[in-house]
Amino acid sequence: MNAAPRVAIVGGGMLGMSLALRLARERFAVTIFEHAPELGGLAAPWRLGAITWDRHYHVTLSSDDELLALLDELDLRDRVRWKGLRSAFYIAGALHPFSSALDFLRFPALGTIDKVRLGLTVAHARAHRDGSALAGVGVETWLRRESGDRVFERIWRPLLRAKLGDAYPEVAASFIWATIRRMYGASGSATQRFGYVEGGYRTIVERMAALLARNGVRIELGRGVDGVVAAGDALALACGARVERFERVVVTTPTPIAARICDALSQEERDRLRAIRYQGVVCASVLLDRALGDAYVTNIADDRIPFTGAIEMTALVDARTFGNRHLVYLPRYADPSDRFFTAGDAEVRHAASRTLALVFPNYAPSAIRAFRVSRVPHVFALPTVGYAGGLPGFSTTRRGLYLATSAQIVDGTLNVNETLELSRRAAAHIVADPRFRSAAVHEATS
Ligand SMILES: Cc1cc2nc3c(=O)[nH]c(=O)nc-3n(C[C@H](O)[C@H](O)[C@H](O)COP(=O)(O)OP(=O)(O)OC[C@H]3O[C@@H](n4cnc5c(N)ncnc54)[C@H](O)[C@@H]3O)c2cc1C
CATH class of the missing domain: 1.10.3110 (protoporphyrinogen ix oxidase, domain 3)
Structure with missing residues (x-):
């Protein structure tokens, strides 16, 4: 009997995890390599003072069919709390x-x-x-x-x-x-409801990790991939000094990272991946001792204010979850070269406090109980005019090396539901790849 083909997945965000699960169920021997010390990527939880919640604000919509199906599988559907939001x-x-x-x-x-x-x-x-x-x-x-x-x-x-x-x-x-x-909503008719899973994405990521382990997926945390090179018929994946061989490798990172690590690709392919422009985010999390208002999202339309919105998570999540504190996110979406990415925490905190004081009459600087800043230079690819024409497909010129990355979401916004939909399409493509089918037929007939 043939051994299960070995697949490496680069990136342990929602895309990498969901892809790993789908491929493991198709009898691949799957390993996830995640650069960070934990799974979850943009949806990972982190500590903010005494609480643990999502590093970036996340809300689930009642039209998020793919995500709700995943929550069913994780036995979490009855732990979704729904609300109308302002x-x-x-x-x-x-x-x-x-x-x-x-x-x-x-x-x-x-x-x-x-x-x-x-x-x-x-x-x-x-x-x-x-x-x-x-x-x-x-x-x-x-x-x-x-x-x-x-x-x-x-x-x-x-x-x-x-x-x-x-x-x-x-x-x-x-x-x-x-x-x-x-x-x-996709149907166009539904009035959206908004929800979250009790415990936030921590609950989802932990359940997902347990399900992956039950399906035999090996998870390597704190193992950033430095290179993917051709090794005869297979691919060699380098993490620091360690090199491992895989029949197939799927890269789920933003395309500039894929361009950097995929030495096995042609120069032209790597140049195309590098040319895709990204938007990043500097996102401040602020834990306050009081509510600011009753809106979940406040759009800030003022060029003098560096943050582009305020998201009051406690308009959705009961403040008792946070020890009666109130969690607010202040995002600034910007080009990766924006100077906010290199501003220190003290400067961002000062700007955050000034923003809250300008926008919300309820705010006082003494209300801040904890503060933390997330900086991610590559969050989503900019859907520029004619964007879809320049996009890479799942397969590359190198047999066995695939790209499945949020940049391939066309006609959508970046959200977990679209990410899961992308993973479904990518998994189907990888499983049916004719370049491996013909090899199997050849082996069987020779
Ligand atoms: C501010 C913000 C708010 C959001 N709000 C919502 C929301 O309300 N609702 C919603 O549904 N979605 C929301 N999203 C989007 C959601 O988080 C994403 O759709 C989803 O997390 C994308 O998952 P991914 O796996 O494609 O990417 P990522 O999460 O970016 O995963 C890529 C992974 O690759 C890893 N990696 C990078 N380089 C390497 C390397 N060399 N080797 C190994 N690993 C590597 C990274 O560490 C990361 O874990 C939000 C995102 C942000 C940033």
């Missing part, structure tokens, strides 16, 4: 609720005609079945045409800047389509 807008120096139709009608930054145009823009975006028709047109061009200049300047530009930083003019209008689709 949002707000900080604009022209004042905070406004922005959750209901009434809030929208009362919103002072737009006149009646502007509001109608905004509503029609959302309706037009929703009328598209997929994002392909909007993938070739710039988001700014499309939104100015649909909503008018005033709505663009007051609403769309701040929202685009909040997620895309100064790179927004290069992004395709399909980004808006994908964002709106996520807000309304």
Whole structure:
């Protein structure tokens, strides 16, 4: 009997873990190599003062079918807590609720005609079945045409800047389509509910690790992969001084990292991976002794403020979970070269405190109980105009070396549900790879 083919998965985020599980169930002998000391990647938990919660804010939507199916498998579905959530807008120096139709009608930054145009823009975006028709047109061009200049300047530009930083003019209008689709659910009809699993992503990642172990997956933590080179018919994977042979290797990291470590790829492939532009995030977690308001997301539309939003996790999660403290995240999405990535914790904390003082009347600097900063220079690939045309597929020119990376999410936003959907497609591709099928047939017939 043939031994199970050996597969290495580079990266132990939600993508790498889910892929590992799928391949292990297809009788591959799977090893995950994760650079960090723990699994979870962007969804990993960390310590903040006396609490442990997600390093980056995470919410689950009632339309997240792939994620909910995974929670079923992990026996966690009944530990999801659901809620309706509110949002707000900080604009022209004042905070406004922005959750209901009434809030929208009362919103002072737009006149009646502007509001109608905004509503029609959302309706037009929703009328598209997929994002392909909007993938070739710039988001700014499309939104100015649909909503008018005033709505663009007051609403769309701040929202685009909040997620895309100064790179927004290069992004395709399909980004808006994908964002709106996520807000309304894939079916387009459901009113979204928002949820989290008790204990946060720590609960999910721990259950996932246990399931992987039960399926025979070997997990190597604190083992960053430095190189993947061709070794005859197979691939050699180097971690520091250790080198191991695998028949197949799947790289799930952002593409600039894949370009760096995949020596087995052609120069042209590596150049293409390097050319994909990324947006990073500097995300401050602040634990406070009081609530700021009742909104989960407050969009900050003010060029003087370095953070692009405030996410009050305790609008979703009961404050008792955090020992009656209140957890707030302040993200700044920016180009990896942004100077905030090299700013020290003290500087970021000062900026965070100033932001909270400006935006929330309830805030006082003495309310901070714990503070921590996450810096990730490569979070998601920018969906620029014509983006899908330049994307790598799962297979590469090197037999057995695959890329499965969030950059391959087209027509979607970065979220765990899309990540799991990508892993399903990647696993099916790897299992059915004809380059291995023909080898097996050849072996059997010779
Ligand atoms: C601020 C923020 C907020 C978010 N909010 C939500 C939300 O509300 N809801 C939602 O569903 N999703 C949310 N997401 C998105 C979600 O976290 C991602 O979709 C998901 O975690 C991506 O998983 P991944 O495995 O593709 O990538 P990653 O998590 O980035 O995993 C890649 C892994 O590769 C490892 N790695 C890198 N280099 C090497 C190497 N050389 N060798 C070995 N390992 C390596 C990394 O350490 C990392 O663990 C959010 C993300 C961020 C940043």
